[in-house]
Structure formats: structure tokens, C-alpha cells
Amino acid sequence: MPLTANDPTRKTWLDTKPNTDFPIQNIPFGVFLTRDDIITIGTRIGDYAIDLGALHQLGYFEGIELTDDIFLQDSLNDFIADGRKTWRLVRNRVSDIFLKDNPKLRDNEAHKKQILFTLDEIEMQLPVDVGDYTDFYASKEHATNVGSLFRDPKNALLPNWLHIPIGYHGRSSSIIPSGTPIHRPVGQTKPGEDGIPGFGPTKLLDFELEMAFITTDANVLGHRVPIEEAEDYIFGLVLFNDWSARDIQAWEYVPLGPFLGKNFASTISPWIVTLDALEPFRTEGPKQEPQPLPYLRQTGKKNFDIQLQVGIKPENGEETTLANSNFKYMYWSMAQQLAHHTVNGCNVRSGDMMGSGTISGPTKDSYGSMLELTWRGQNPVTLKDGTTRKFIQDGDTVIMRAHCERDGLRIGFGECSGKVLPALQ
Ligand code: MN
Numbered sequence: 262m263p264l265t266a267n268d269p270t271r272k273t274w275l276d277t278k279p280n281t282d283f284p285i286q287n288i289p290f291g292v293f294l295t296r297d298d299i300i301t302i303g304t305r306i307g308d309y310a311i312d313l314g315a316l317h318q319l320g321y322f323e324g325i326e327l328t329d330d331i332f333l334q335d336s337l338n339d340f341i342a343d344g345r346k347t348w349r350l351v352r353n354r355v356s357d358i359f360l361k362d363n364p365k366l367r368d369n370e371a372h373k374k375q376i377l378f379t380l381d382e383i384e385m386q387l388p389v390d391v392g393d394y395t396d397f398y399a400s401k402e403h404a405t406n407v408g409s410l411f412r413d414p415k416n417a418l419l420p421n422w423l424h425i426p427i428g429y430h431g432r433s434s435s436i437i438p439s440g441t442p443i444h445r446p447v448g449q450t451k452p453g454e455d456g457i458p459g460f461g462p463t464k465l466l467d468f469e470l471e472m473a474f475i476t477t478d479a480n481v482l483g484h485r486v487p488i489e490e491a492e493d494y495i496f497g498l499v500l501f502n503d504w505s506a507r508d509i510q511a512w513e514y515v516p517l518g519p520f521l522g523k524n525f526a527s528t529i530s531p532w533i534v535t536l537d538a539l540e541p542f543r544t545e546g547p548k549q550e551p552q553p554l555p556y557l558r559q560t561g562k563k564n565f566d567i568q569l570q571v572g573i574k575p576e577n578g579e580e581t582t583l584a585n586s587n588f589k590y591m592y593w594s595m596a597q598q599l600a601h602h603t604v605n606g607c608n609v610r611s612g613d614m615m616g617s618g619t620i621s622g623p624t625k626d627s628y629g630s631m632l633e634l635t636w637r638g639q640n641p642v643t644l645k646d647g648t649t650r651k652f653i654q655d656g657d658t659v660i661m662r663a664h665c666e667r668d669g670l671r672i673g674f675g676e677c678s679g680k681v682l683p684a685l686q
Pocket residue numbers: 396469471503616618619
């Protein structure tokens with residue numbers, strides 16, 4: 262099915278800024294509360310939120326097989342479960358409705374009043390009810406940095422890393438939408454000389470600059486998803502801040518891996534940008550040496566060129582950019598992650614979320630965590646207000662952004678932000 266919505270020459274009758282993350286070629290999906298306190302599924306063009314439930318009720322999706330209430334829900338799970346063909350039909354139709362020369366909605370003031378909202382009239386919600394969340398560890402630079410910091414620079418990558426997309430099962434209940442503040446977590450830390458573990462608010466609160474992909478129902482229990490089909494089951498991507506308490510993590514992680522140092526909160530950007538919208542930004546991934554096992558071998562351009570940025574805004578202060586990275590640095594692609602996740606027959610469902618792992622680039626200004634940027638606090642970073650940071654302080658807001666740009670076309674994700682509040686005792 263053609264991706265007519267991706268045509269870079271398309272223009273909309275809506276008033277949009279030239280550098281918007283959300284041109285008519287994006288058409289992401291999200292869930293929001295309207296000014297009338299009604300929850301609906303919607304999309305966004307420029308700075309307008311578009312109520313897909315209202316569009317559907319007014320007959321704008323005629324000819325597309327959709328249940329009456331598909332957009333009148335508090336999550337995208339059922340729509341995502343309808344599969345790729347439906348996603349494409351709806352995205353192409355939305356694009357058509359807002360095309361410059363299409364008068365149908367453009368010239369209908371009554372309908373526009375029901376369908377269009379400005380951003381200050383809505384409140385973004387979590388876009389999916391996340392059943393299961395898995396976090397990978399797929400950036401070679403990040404794995405090498407962490408291995409050097411915590412173990413041995415000479416053997417930074419463990420022997421399995423180049424053969425397996427390493428991951429762990431995370432916690433979905435604490436995934437929150439951008440703008441939701443978090444409290445500094447409390448927990449146990451490594452004992453001092455007296456042998457008694459420390460206990461209290463984490464002193465080493467960190468972010469992890471990640472992206473996450475959201476799946477549809479991919480396979481029946483016991484059956485695997487072949488690598489060449491894996492992308493068919495990926496609905497889209499969001500920015501993902503996998504908040505981490507490094508001192509809690511360091512004490513608890515042996516032998517079963519991350520637990521309370523990770524599961525207190527993970528923040529996502531609220532608009533899911535579809536894999537279809539990212540199609541023009543495909544790029545080669547890093548060369549994989551040694552060659553992966555056959556079930557992980559992927560041909561073609563398996564990565565996406567998505568520019569990533571992370572910054573800190575102190576309380577009442579100006580934001581300082583700390584790092585610029587790129588999703589293209591991922592060693593293991595999303596398709597490889599999904600093929601690996603299901604190779605044992607583990608079933609993946611609509612609304613499941615898979616985090617990439619911290620995305621660090623090759624240079625020191627492209628590291629995706631404070632742990633790496635300050636080299637575990639050895640080299641503090643200086644913010645614009647003159648204060649320094651080894652890790653995140655109370656009152657700091659961590660802001661992540663992502664966008665793709667090629668030949669004048671820009672597709673973005675908006676912001677993924679979260680403010681850190683003092684610990685609750
Ligand atoms: Mn992570």
C-alpha cells in the first residue's frame with residue numbers, strides 16, 4: 262500500500278511553522294483529554310491536536326473498516342491491534358483531509374470546532390496501555406562505556422554482547438507521559454566498612470537517553486517472528502527516558518540485573534511517530550562483526566537517522582544541552598531485537614514497549630547518560646547558570662528531543678521531559 266502521507270511535497274491548509282516537528286508528513290498518534298474532559302485518540306499537525314474520534318463520528322473515515330468506537334478509547338491498543346494496513350489507510354486519509362486543496366473540512370467551520378484543538382486546550386495522556394516493557398542494551402558505545410566504568414576497560418564488552426541483543430524485562434506500571442514529575446527514589450546502597458547497607462534518597466540519579474518502539478500483536482505463544490517480518494509488527498516510536506538510580510543499581514544488580522534502581526519511573530514522549538513516517542530516514546547501521554546467527558541476519562538499511570538531544574533545565578534556570586546523539590548508532594536494530602525477543606516463542610502483544618537501551622555515540626558529547634558524560638562524577642558538567650552537575654539534582658528538569666531531517670523534510674517527536682522532586686520520606 263502506498264504511503265501517500267509521506268509525499269514531501271504535500272502542504273496543509275492548517276497554519277504550521279516551517280520547522281515544526283509535526284508537518285503533514287508526520288501524523289503521529291496519541292491520546293488526549295479535551296477541553297470538555299473527554300478522552301480521545303488523536304493526531305497532531307503543527308500546533309493543532311486533531312480529534313480522530315470526532316473525525317470518525319462525522320464520517321471522514323468512510324470506506325475504511327473501523328469499529329465505531331475505535332478512537333473513543335483511552336489507549337491506542339485496539340487500533341494498533343488492527344494492523345499495519347489499517348494504520349496506513351488512516352494515516353493516508355488524515356493527510357488527505359488536511360491537504361491544502363481539500364475543502365471538505367477546511368471550509369466547514371462547525372466541524373472544525375469539533376475536531377481541532379490548540380495545545381493549551383488538551384492534556385496528553387499515555388498513548389498505550391503498556392502490557393509488557395522490555396529494555397535492551399543495544400548501543401555498543403554505551404555498553405563499552407559502562408563495562409569500562411564498572412568492570413574492566415580491557416574487557417568492557419562481555420562475550421555474549423556481540424551475539425545477543427541483551428535485554429531485561431522492565432516494569433510497565435511506572436511508565437509515565439512527558440511532563441509528569443517524579444520523586445527522587447529511596448533505596449539501599451552498597452555497605453560501607455561497617456558492612457551495613459546505606460539507605461535513603463539516591464545520590465546518583467541519572468537519565469538514560471533512549472527510544473522505544475511499540476508493537477502490535479506479533480505472534481502466538483510458541484511461535485517466533487522471523488527477522489524479515491519483524492518490522493511489520495512495529496507500530497511506531499517514542500522518546501524514552503529510563504530514569505536510573507546508579508547507587509541503588511550498583512548494589513542490587515548482581516545476579517539478576519536491574520530492579521528498583523530502574524523501575525521507579527520511565528518517561529515517554531506522548532506522540533507515537535509511526536515507523537511509516539520514519540521510512541524516508543533509513544540508514545545503514547554499524548557493521549556487525551562477527552556476523553550474527555542466521556535468525557538475526559537482516560538485509561537492507563536496518564537503522565534510522567534520528568537526531569537526539571538531552572538537556573537539563575535547573576529550577577528557575579535556563580536549559581543547557583548536555584549531549585547530542587543519534588538513533589543510527591544502535592548496533593542491534595529494532596527488527597533484530599523483536600526477532601530475538603520471540604525466538605524462544607515468547608509472545609508479543611499490542612501495546613508492548615521495547616526500549617533501545619541508552620543511545621551513546623562515539624564522542625564524549627554524544628553520551629546518553631550522566632554516568633558516561635561525567636564519567637561517574639569524575640568530570641562534572643557546567644550548566645549555563647554556572648552550577649555543576651555530576652548527576653541530577655532536585656528541581657532539575659531533564660528534557661529530551663528527537664527529530665529526523667533530510668532534503669528539507671523534518672519529522673520530530675516533540676519533547677520528553679520530567680522534573681525531579683525531592684524524595685518522599
Ligand atoms: Mn535503560
